[in-house]
Amino acid sequence: MIVPFVDLQRQHRAIWNELETAVRAVVESSQFVLGRFLETFEHHFAEYCGVRHAIGVGSGTDALFLALAAAGIGPGDEVVTVPFTFAATAEAIRRTGATVVFVDVDPHTATIDPGQLERVITSRTKAILPVHLYGHPADMDRILTIAKRHGALVIEDAAQAHGTLYKGRRTGGLGHIGCFSFYPNKNLGALGDGGMVVTNDGAVAAKVRLLRDHGRRSKYEHVMVGYNSRLDGLQAALLDVKLRHLDHWNAQRVEAAERYLVGLPGSSLGLPSSAPWATHVYHLFVVRVPDREAFQRQMEAAGVTTLVHYPLPLHLQPAFASLPYKVGDFPWAERLAREVVSLPMFPGIREEEIAGVVHAVMLAITGSPTCV
Numbered sequence: 001m002i003v004p005f006v007d008l009q010r011q012h013r014a015i016w017n018e019l020e021t022a023v024r025a026v027v028e029s030s031q032f033v034l035g036r037f038l039e040t041f042e043h044h045f046a047e048y049c050g051v052r053h054a055i056g057v058g059s060g061t062d063a064l065f066l067a068l069a070a071a072g073i074g075p076g077d078e079v080v081t082v083p084f085t086f087a088a089t090a091e092a093i094r095r096t097g098a099t100v101v102f103v104d105v106d107p108h109t110a111t112i113d114p115g116q117l118e119r120v121i122t123s124r125t126k127a128i129l130p131v132h133l134y135g136h137p138a139d140m141d142r143i144l145t146i147a148k149r150h151g152a153l154v155i156e157d158a159a160q161a162h163g164t165l166y167k168g169r170r171t172g173g174l175g176h177i178g179c180f181s182f183y184p185n186k187n188l189g190a191l192g193d194g195g196m197v198v199t200n201d202g203a204v205a206a207k208v209r210l211l212r213d214h215g216r217r218s219k220y221e222h223v224m225v226g227y228n229s230r231l232d233g234l235q236a237a238l239l240d241v242k243l244r245h246l247d248h249w250n251a252q253r254v255e256a257a258e259r260y261l262v263g264l265p266g267s268s269l270g271l272p273s274s275a276p277w278a279t280h281v282y283h284l285f286v287v288r289v290p291d292r293e294a295f296q297r298q299m300e301a302a303g304v305t306t307l308v309h310y311p312l313p314l315h316l317q318p319a320f321a322s323l324p325y326k327v328g329d330f331p332w333a334e335r336l337a338r339e340v341v342s343l344p345m346f347p348g349i350r351e352e353e354i355a356g357v358v359h360a361v362m363l364a365i366t367g368s369p370t371c372v
């Protein structure tokens with residue numbers, strides 16, 4: 001049996017009529033840039049996150065950059081984040097001219113370790129940028145308490161956490177600003193690129209709106225130098241359709257994760273866990289194995305695609321070589337980067353596919369399909 005890592009076609013086929021209706025409405029109205037489809041989706045997404053404002057932008061990377069810029073972060077400022085994330089998190093900080101400051105992750109949640117924050121916070125620290133990695137929330141209350149003590153903002157990278165709950169509240173709306181990606185394979189994915197900034201701060205929202213659209217207040221009145229980074233009308237209309245299915249799709253991911261957790265051998269594999277305050281939405285189902293290369297080879301031979309998120313922490317990437325870090329500085333990020341491997345996970349994954357993955361994992365790690 002071949003098990004794909006993600007199958008978006010399955011998801012889209014199931015709602016094809018709704019998507020087709022949305023496309024037709026946009027094409028017939030010609031509201032491709034800004035306009036009512038974007039406004040409607042922004043309204044619905046703000047409501048979903050429990051915040052007052054949502055501003056659609058060109059990508060998750062731009063959401064992070066525009067959020068930081070709108071918060072007034074720039075050269076001379078420091079922003080604290082983790083090295084164990086997708087590059088965009090740190091790229092966005094660098095693009096503002098601010099300095100990236102890394103702290104290690106907590107090994108159980110793979111999210112920022114709040115216990116490391118006080119050690120690196122200085123008078124120049126303007127923001128803490130936790131990443132809700134894999135769909136599991138960072139420990140927001142501890143982060144917010146420390147940030148408040150030091151007058152720093154908390155900007156959430158919720159690119160992998162649409163619908164994730166922290167103590168019953170949706171991520172993205174917990175800090176000062178939340179940033180989402182709608183990259184196609186995300187829990188809420190566009191049929192192309194897209195992103196969203198969410199916030200309760202009206203001034204930040206107004207500034208992101210200006211920045212995403214050439215800094216203009218009206219057609220040719222430019223009050224600041226901005227960018228062209230708008231979520232387009234077609235993507236907004238499609239995302240608005242998909243938002244209606246998000247909770248159901250997340251529930252399917254959780255169900256699949258539960259099957260994996262029952263079937264996989266915790267004794268010889270590091271299995272993902274949820275903190276007591278977390279509702280994981282399993283953007284990715286990530287296990288840890290000591291000999292990853294061999295494991296992936298055997299999985300591939302069994303017809304199961306696996307991926308690695310992420311094989312090299314950012315402090316060891318050439319792109320960030322100018323930062324004052326070296327091997328050994330963030331032991332957990334480095335260890336996770338060596339050991340993590342993501343198994344197939346997507347809404348609509350079939351029971352027999354999960355069984356096939358479990359079977360392949362057993363063979364790969366024990367040489368037997370049943371031995372635990």
Ligand SMILES: Cc1ncc(COP(=O)(O)O)c(C=O)c1O
Binds near residue numbers: 059160
């Ligand atoms: C944690 C994280 N942050 C930021 C991004 C950037 O989002 P985008 O690809 O939409 O620019 C991603 C996307 O993969 C991500 O996973």
